[in-house]
Amino acid sequence: MRIDIISAVPDLMLSPFRTSILKRAMEKGQAEVVFHDIRNWSSNNYRQIDDAPYGGGAGMVMMVEPLDKCISELKSQRHYDEIIYLTPDGETLNQKTANTLSIKENLIFVCGHYKGIDQRVRDLHITKEISIGDYVLTGGELAACVLADAVIRLLPGVLNDEQSALTDSFQDNLLSPPIYTRPEVYKGLKVPDVLLSGNFSKIEQWRHDEALRITAERRPDLLD
Ligand code: ADE
Numbered sequence: 001m002r003i004d005i006i007s008a009v010p011d012l013m014l015s016p017f018r019t020s021i022l023k024r025a026m027e028k029g030q031a032e033v034v035f036h037d038i039r040n041w042s043s044n045n046y047r048q049i050d051d052a053p054y055g056g057g058a059g060m061v062m063m064v065e066p067l068d069k070c071i072s073e074l075k076s077q078r079h080y081d082e083i084i085y086l087t088p089d090g091e092t093l094n095q096k097t098a099n100t101l102s103i104k105e106n107l108i109f110v111c112g113h114y115k116g117i118d119q120r121v122r123d124l125h126i127t128k129e130i131s132i133g134d135y136v137l138t139g140g141e142l143a144a145c146v147l148a149d150a151v152i153r154l155l156p157g158v159l160n161d162e163q164s165a166l167t168d169s170f171q172d173n174l175l176s177p178p179i180y181t182r183p184e185v186y187k188g189l190k191v192p193d194v195l196l197s198g199n200f201s202k203i204e205q206w207r208h209d210e211a212l213r214i215t216a217e218r219r220p221d222l223l224d
Contacts, residue, residue, distance in 0.1 A: 001104065001155055002032045004074055005144050006067065007111040008049055010035035012141040022149060025158045033148060036074075041066040050114050059115030067110065067121045074108060075125075083108040083127045086140030086147065087116065090129030093147060095170035097130065101147075102154035109147065111140030173222045177210035 005013060016022055017033050025031045039047040043065060050060035071083065081104035091097070101107065110117065110126065122129075132143040152158060159165050169176040180191040194206045215222050 001030070001102075001107070001152070002034065002078075003107045003109060003148055003151075004034045004036060004080075005109045005111065005148070006036045006038055006070055007139070007141055007144070008038050008062070008113045009111075009139065009141060010037050012139075013145050016145045016149065021158065022152055025152050025155065028157070030155045030158050031152045036070055038062070038066050038070060041070040041073075043069075053115060057115075061115050062112060062117040062121075064118035064120045064124075067117060068124060071108065071110070071121070071125045078106055080106045080108050083110065083125050084147070085110045085112065085117065085122060085126045085129045086132070086143040087112055087129050088131045088134070088136050090131040092134070093130050093132050093150065095150075095168070098147075098150040098154060101151045107151075109140075109144040111144050113139040170222075173215075174208075174211040175215045175219060175222070177207040177214065 007013065013035065017026060022031070022033075026033060038049050042049050042063075048063070049066050050062050053059065053061045074080070082101065084107060086109060110121070130143070130147060132146045137143060154165055165171070167176075178192075180195060184191050184196070192206070194202055197203070212223075
């Protein structure tokens with residue numbers, strides 16, 4: 001999978017892709033993430049990429065031309081399955097969307113800054129708009145990192161234990177059951193006997209029951 005991320009501040013996103021699992025996925029060639037600084041497509045000497053909104057109002061708007069040029073150049077090089085704009089106005093990211101995107105070949109993520117992007121970029125290029133929650137960030141960059149992480153970890157071979165993505169919270173609309181590792185007793189708190197029993201069908205049953213209980217308690221909407 002290749003993800004092209006277009007941003008006014010690409011440096012903001014370097015560290016998540018230079019560490020740990022995402023770094024390994026890139027080194028192994030399972031994912032390629034390419035950053036594009038939108039200022040490189042600005043047509044004036046000041047490398048301007050934003051301007052005041054027509055009709056007045058607070059904040060600046062990311063100009064149509066640099067974004068259009070950048071996206072058009074990328075589109076001339078390969079086919080993109082989705083061109084995604086990260087915005088609080090988008091559909092809220094969930095595991096199903098991450099699963100769907102993880103089987104795509106090429107994606108573009110567009111990060112907005114200031115007040116957002118000129119509507120005509122959306123009209124011309126954007127195929128999907130995604131929000132990572134009902135709150136407003138300073139820009140789409142952190143949201144792009146969240147989305148990239150959620151998608152890349154699902155690519156075959158990225159997680160060491162192939163099973164672990166399958167047993168995630170949300171993968172079957174259930175939250176995760178409690179998990180434990182050594183020691184057996186800590187400050188009087190004991191690991192449930194069933195997990196020490198070696199009886200795998202009982203363990204599976206317990207995990208499923210606990211997942212149901214926790215989901216009903218915390219996120220009953222998932223069970224509807
Ligand atoms: N940009 C600013 N806030 C955002 C959010 N909540 N989700 C996605 N992109 C954003």
